[in-house]
Amino acid sequence: MVIDCHTHAFADKIAAKAVAQLVEYYHVPVPRGARLTDLLQAEQAARVDAFILLVAATKPDQVRPANDWLLSLASLSPAQLSERTGLVNPPMPVPFGAFHPENPHWRAEIQRLRQAGIKGIKLHPEFQGVDLADPALAPCFAEIEKDFIVLIHIGDETARESNRSTPRKVAAIAEQFPKLRLIAAHMGGYRFWHEALELLAGRDLYLDTSSARRFMEPSLFRQLVAKHGVERILFGSDYPVWSPLEERDALGAITWLGDHEKALIMGGNCARLLGG
Numbered sequence: 001m002v003i004d005c006h007t008h009a010f011a012d013k014i015a016a017k018a019v020a021q022l023v024e025y026y027h028v029p030v031p032r033g034a035r036l037t038d039l040l041q042a043e044q045a046a047r048v049d050a051f052i053l054l055v056a057a058t059k060p061d062q063v064r065p066a067n068d069w070l071l072s073l074a075s076l077s078p079a080q081l082s083e084r085t086g087l088v089n090p091p092m093p094v095p096f097g098a099f100h101p102e103n104p105h106w107r108a109e110i111q112r113l114r115q116a117g118i119k120g121i122k123l124h125p126e127f128q129g130v131d132l133a134d135p136a137l138a139p140c141f142a143e144i145e146k147d148f149i150v151l152i153h154i155g156d157e158t159a160r161e162s163n164r165s166t167p168r169k170v171a172a173i174a175e176q177f178p179k180l181r182l183i184a185a186h187m188g189g190y191r192f193w194h195e196a197l198e199l200l201a202g203r204d205l206y207l208d209t210s211s212a213r214r215f216m217e218p219s220l221f222r223q224l225v226a227k228h229g230v231e232r233i234l235f236g237s238d239y240p241v242w243s244p245l246e247e248r249d250a251l252g253a254i255t256w257l258g259d260h261e262k263a264l265i266m267g268g269n270c271a272r273l274l275g276g
Contacts, residue, residue: 003094003270004051004244006151006185006210006236009039011069019240025127026157032240036073036085036093039239043091046237046244049267050092054151056124057098063109066098071116094274096120096151100128101140110143119274120149120183125164126156132169141173145180149273151208152182155190165189167196174203181205181273183234187212187224194220201227206273209251209265210236222256230261234270 010018015034022030032038036053043051055070057063073081074095081090097113099106099121113121121144125132132152144150154165161168167189174182182205188196193216200207201224213221225233235251237244252262 001050001267001271002046002048002248003235003267003274004043004046004048004237004239005183005234005270006054006208007039007043007051007239007244008034008054009036009240010034010055012036022241026241028241030240032243034240037087040081040085040087040090040093042239042244044087044089046248048091048244048248050094051239051244052120052151052236052270053093053095054122055096055098056122056127056153057100057103058124058127058129060100060103063098063100063103063106067109067113070095070097071112071118074116074118094119096122096149099123099140101130101134101137106140107143110148114147118148120151122151122153124153126153129164131164132166132173137173138176141177141180145177149181149183151185153185153190154188154196155186155192157191159189159191159195163192167192167199170205171199171203174200174205178204183208183273185236186210186238187216187221190215193224197224197227202229204232206232206234206269208234208236209247210238211241213247213250214242225257230257230264231269233265234273235266 012035019030019034055066057066073093097118156163170184184200185208187207188200237247
């Protein structure tokens with residue numbers, strides 16, 4: 001089984017605007033569409049069986065409508081998804097809930113996600129204006145540590161200690177909430193990979209490969225994988241920024257990883273995490 005653990009798509013009416021915001025923030029071209037159908041087609045071309053679908057609520061009042069959309073997808077059967085999109089045997093989305101700690105109804109939203117069987121939650125501190133070191137996050141993590149996976153975007157174009165998301169801050173969260181199942185996106189921190197190697201590699205959390213391998217020295221990527229262990233590395237494409245097919249092929253071409261190790265990274269590890 002192949003699972004892409006890091007993808008983004010949006011409701012049709014806001015998809016183009018969301019892509020424009022990505023382009024403006026990261027200053028990279030995004031030639032792929034961000035509708036659900038666009039994502040499904042890309043994952044199908046990459047021979048992906050399932051994918052985690054992430055939406056970051058950049059404002060507190062975006063949480064409920066984002067979750068309304070995500071929950072509508074979570075309830076679809078494979079046949080219903082095929083009928084809705086026109087695709088034969090499409091890969092299945094695994095939506096993670098949207099969350100913002102400044103939403104006054106965040107506990108009610110967490111309960112709504114819990115009752116719907118949603119397995120995870122996405123945090124994007126940079127987009128959401130939330131510092132991972134803010135003590136106000138502690139009640140949120142305490143509420144969700146037993147029954148949700150938390151995928152956190154970490155890092156930014158300029159690596160500074162003052163960034164809202166850093167490997168050091170994630171390490172502190174992992175220590176304070178040892179039961180929290182964490183995915184530290186972008187191999188522990190976009191542009192913070194030496195700090196991730198020092199402070200996150202080897203901890204009881206997961207690293208995903210999205211928007212990471214292509215930006216770091218191959219030797220550093222190998223060091224991170226070796227120190228952390230292939231059993232806690234997850235394949236992620238960061239669609240629509242990058243192509244799932246290209247990212248899968250690039251990982252598959254790494255000669256120092258064996259077939260079993262690649263199978264774990266490509267989907268085995270994520271299947272175990274989602275099933276736990």
